[in-house]
Amino acid sequence: MKFKVFSELQYTVNMPTTFIFNIQVARTARQVILEENLIVDPFIQAEQYNALNSDGRFIKLYVNNPGNFSISYSATVDLQYNIFYPEQLLQTTPIAKMDAETIPYLFPSRYCQSDKLQRLAYKEFGGIQNTYAQVSAIADWIYKNVEYLSGSTDASTSAYDTLTERAGVCRDFAHLGIALCRALSIPARYFTGYAYNLNPPDFHACFEANIGGEWIFFDPTHLVPVNGLVKISNGRDAADAAVASIFGGTICNSMIVKCESVDPTFSPIYSNNHEKEKGLSYQ
């Protein structure tokens, strides 16, 4: 399944500024980058580094001179997500068998205060039999109970707030899903990527829960097809996986994001029609 993605971010830089961008697609066994292109204008030497506990490929660069600055990225990827069937999804991994890469995703993080949600999570979802059904119920609950409302939240909004205020954007939906999973001792992590047919176009945020050793994908917004994502990176939450972390002083003037299928046979699967007994993984 082939997708073509593109993003362009334009800034006015007011003082010497370091940028860390998280806009390149992840290179994984199942997501092959056929071609990609990164343009920094005016040209500045950028350095790339890989996140320690994720496939994320970050770009660091330092803009010394005030003025306009833009970065644009395009890539064509061939990705093959995995489908999991009931018998596989019913497997669970005891915490004592989880590895050092998975365990940190059990703990609370900046935007996912799972330690404060345990009683609520057990009351609402604790009686559900298996892990996959629990996480599905969490994603459904968020979809039904939280209103998708642009501008209702900001960069400091966390799952604790969203649970009560009941409004947010994709990032808030993801944080709440993650926090509720972790409150039930299910490892969960943030997923940021390019999304097919997202309207208005933007970067998208969803989450993955570790079920039977696999990172199963969930999108409580139901805004895009579950098979229409191109992964940029994972993280504990948006603190790890911001599109741009900026140290200095800038104004973002424009942001363009695109994600198109270049596969004539691509058939989008929307959560609503999605047969609930199947899971899907981008890992």
Place this chain on the structure above:
Amino acid sequence: MKFKVFSELQYTVNMPTTFIFNIQVARTARQVILEENLIVDPFIQAEQYNALNSDGRFIKLYVNNPGNFSISYSATVDLQYNIFYPEQLLQTTPIAKMDAETIPYLFPSRYCQSDKLQRLAYKEFGGIQNTYAQVSAIADWIYKNVEYLSGSTDASTSAYDTLTERAGVCRDFAHLGIALCRALSIPARYFTGYAYNLNPPDFHACFEANIGGEWIFFDPTHLVPVNGLVKISNGRDAADAAVASIFGGTICNSMIVKCESVDPTFSPIYSNNHEKEKGLSYQ
């Protein structure tokens, strides 16, 4: 410099429970473990794993049967901390030159909401010339403005609260130090360890800030000598480095912690007498 450390944790387990313990001392180039001993009673096979982005050596084990359970650990270590002098401490590493291991410590975490403290941090400490002087001023400010008060906080207390409520324990002091550093774009991380002469005896928490590429140690509590620490592990905050993470149902009945010098020449250095122009690192 040799220290002998000991800890014993006793629990009554009420239901099948997984424990992740973080009580073994770190094995680093400067902290050599001369001997160590771990006893689990009744005997249960424990598994050890190393943290991904720290020297932490965690122990996982699963207690299936209700009843009493205890874990005790002892070690003798030979450690050699580093002293840094002014000319070294005046060096700074631009963010664009930081590596993948350091960068995550710039971002906010569960107990260190640095994103919400930027204006305050710049107002209070932004005018100070160099990074080492800034972090020293942060540690002093915490010592002067926050009251050390056992029982005033709990496991959900964060730097955001402590800044206003002005009371806490070592963990809260460390979180506030970390949050203020990160608010100034200084990487900072949690440090947990055994501490010489801590009264009452307990595990101790402090923090490290990355200055000129070195992790310099700070303890805003002033409760123990700065050269009397034996590192267990680092982390973004207490979420990463809890002494015990427990998944199940238990009651902790008792905790014994000891840290003794076995070096007749050991001369404790207290922050108060500490010549301010010297830095110290356990890295």
Place this chain on the structure above:
Amino acid sequence: MKFKVFSELQYTVNMPTTFIFNIQVARTARQVILEENLIVDPFIQAEQYNALNSDGRFIKLYVNNPGNFSISYSATVDLQYNIFYPEQLLQTTPIAKMDAETIPYLFPSRYCQSDKLQRLAYKEFGGIQNTYAQVSAIADWIYKNVEYLSGSTDASTSAYDTLTERAGVCRDFAHLGIALCRALSIPARYFTGYAYNLNPPDFHACFEANIGGEWIFFDPTHLVPVNGLVKISNGRDAADAAVASIFGGTICNSMIVKCESVDPTFSPIYSNNHEKEKGLSYQ
């Protein structure tokens, strides 16, 4: 219906301290005080004042000398609560017809951040037809979803916290009930009183919602009979109606609270058995 109430509070006073006590029963048309007795030991001249927007009768006194100090209060009251039947409870008062005494109870207060709960309140209770059914549903929801857990909260816990953390004591249950009512534009206020058969004995907190112009009583804890309350006072929340507000330095050594029926015909009505179509008012 006659009740005999008693309370005694003992303090060690460490520095000159002003106390405001809120332990005397309210004097209302339906709650007649047959006899009452207040003892301050050592004797200090106390001053009484009435709350502006409540039947509360507060006692102010200033203890200048360090040492032990106690206040005890006893009263026998004859009270006649009102029962309201469906046809009465179905009446609603439009906000535009509410008076100056009722309107302040529409607004958020320290422990009842109704402004932040509107979306949640409308999602959960907005579809319910009439005001009485809405408030009954709120009280039931709290009873079912919040765990009564002594020691789980403190004097700074508010409805915003309880909604997520799902544990608390009578005060927290009342705050949450009030906050959810106000979020639906239903005036609601805190009720503190002596409660028959509360175990362990203590002062009790409940709430009243204004329905069709009457202050109808609700107790989401279900801990005491709904006809077993003797009102001390009302307020916006516990900030207005604390048992004791203390300005200075003291330690509370003991608190004794009693509430007995002195009416051989008294038959307690518990919410559980309570016919839901009847409302009850202490106003």
Place this chain on the structure above:
Amino acid sequence: MKFKVFSELQYTVNMPTTFIFNIQVARTARQVILEENLIVDPFIQAEQYNALNSDGRFIKLYVNNPGNFSISYSATVDLQYNIFYPEQLLQTTPIAKMDAETIPYLFPSRYCQSDKLQRLAYKEFGGIQNTYAQVSAIADWIYKNVEYLSGSTDASTSAYDTLTERAGVCRDFAHLGIALCRALSIPARYFTGYAYNLNPPDFHACFEANIGGEWIFFDPTHLVPVNGLVKISNGRDAADAAVASIFGGTICNSMIVKCESVDPTFSPIYSNNHEKEKGLSYQ
């Protein structure tokens, strides 16, 4: 001293809506209304009521039909504020001597969580000798440490947030001042009014502290002359004294606010030049 004030609020009403407006100037012994005029368009019968514990004169009205709706108010007032000199300002009223109207302003409220700020308030301002000097120091501290930044806060922002986030508008400055006073057991209340020469024109918010039995005026924003205020009302905080409380669905299309001196001899006094030893009261 004569001022002419004017305000006009225009709404599009989408569903039946009740408005409570708080835009009329207070009628007090020292603030005489020479003429005033209220226009509701289209005409709807409005009802006026007085706040219980303030000079506020609220207007309630119910708009049944969707469409445009506007309310405009103008008044000419003659006001005579009081000046207090050092010897008067050094008087203090013990809490035990405060009356039922003053005592509620000692307690925390929705936006002024004074109960959580006691340690901080005592550390920062507790050592200052007298009440007037303490409140002056609080107002100065806010002016110096909090940035006036339009759009940085919203209707749910409280003093607890502002203390850490260090940005806000006049309402936030007032809330923080009130909260810090109450944390020191100084009664303090919200003041909303028309302000001479406020730029951009808007309603203004300040606070009053009760010193020696008088409500002394403080404006930590330093945006307007301290003798250029026309009082609308007081309250515990903005929850009591919002310009408009709206129950229903509307969009505010425009707001015009004016306050002009009609006194040729008026000489504005700005806090900066203000002789610190004098206090001023609008009571």
